[in-house]
Amino acid sequence: MTIRVWGYLEEYEQDREEILAAVDAVFRSGQLVLGPNVEGFEQEFAAYHAVRRCVSVDNGTNAIVLALRALGVGPGDEVVTVANTAAPTVVAIDAVGATPVFVDVDDRHYLMDATRVEEAVTERTRCVVPVHLYGQCVDMSAVMDVARRRGLVVVEDVAQAHGARRDGVVAGSSGDAAAFSFYPTKVLGAYGDGGAVLTDSDDTAARLSRLRYYGMEDRYYVTETPGHNSRLDEVQAAILRLKLGRLDDYVRARRQVAERYAAGLADTGLVLPATAPGNEHVYYLYVVRHPERDAIMAQLAERGISLNISYPWPIHTMTGFAHLGYGEGSLPVTERVAHEIFSLPMYPSLAVDDQQRVIDALREVLAGLGG
Missing domain, CATH: 3.90.1150.10 (Aspartate Aminotransferase, domain 1)
Structure with a gap:
């Protein structure tokens, strides 16, 4: 029998009754989109990270895209990141019209070499996207020091480091925003696609909420563009709430x-x-x-x-x-x-x-x- 590099079937057999009960409760609720499970998950995920606000979205790539847009990153801007990452990190930067600028990684941990960030900063630099890779954290103290001195915003890519900590600080709680993926393989994985953005800024969270919902402030009324249809659905939110406790x-x-x-x-x-x-x-x-x-x-x-x-x-x-x-x-x-x-x-x-x-x-x- 082949040993897979990743699998969920054993986990599903262990948790099957609870997962199906959570899904059934959604189907019986009469509310399938932006309902109580999405709201509950956002509150619980923010609380886990000791961050004020969470806005859930449909996948991790759009979590980065919308975080960048919400922070005003766009055409003409440069974003410092790494090339040793999954393509979606950089695809997202490209999607907002910004230009990725790469710094090298360190040879032992394969993480962004924070000592190289400042030398990559130019007059066009607007943002840094450190990638917490393989399950451990970039040196965020060093990254944030550069960012604050140079007037840059920081979007943490935490797709691969749910629950990781550095010096006691949980990944996703240091930057101006933090983007998460809940793709099934992740440490906290949905049974389909999903994502979220954490931020301590009410203004950023409000803009994220509009951007994920066509740019609407109220139903049917668009207040800003470009908007997206990037909502986390109630079924995945219910499953994620169950799994977040584990x-x-x-x-x-x-x-x-x-x-x-x-x-x-x-x-x-x-x-x-x-x-x-x-x-x-x-x-x-x-x-x-x-x-x-x-x-x-x-x-x-x-x-x-x-x-x-x-x-x-x-x-x-x-x-x-x-x-x-x-x-x-x-x-x-x-x-x-x-x-x-x-x-x-x-x-x-x-x-x-x-x-x-x-x-x-x-x-x-x-x-x-x-x-």
């Missing part, structure tokens, strides 16, 4: 999986995940590194073990972003790690026996490669 349990389970990998693979040639100082890693992904990555993945696939690469192509090397003018070698760390990183199976319900099978297969393959 978020810390999901994180503990992921850390247990990470601990078993660390113990089982410590004396191999794999470079295992390193946690940055002050970080509390939630292990959205368990990203390892080896110069013979492709051979390792091929041999594990033959043994029925599915692995993944996040991400094989840095954004600046994609033809869709060739117009930005970044050549090969412009982000050397990002480019180097893209050839070596890969992710092991990681999800809370991953069986111990399956994880041991992954460890044993990796050890066998690495021994055959001489490392």
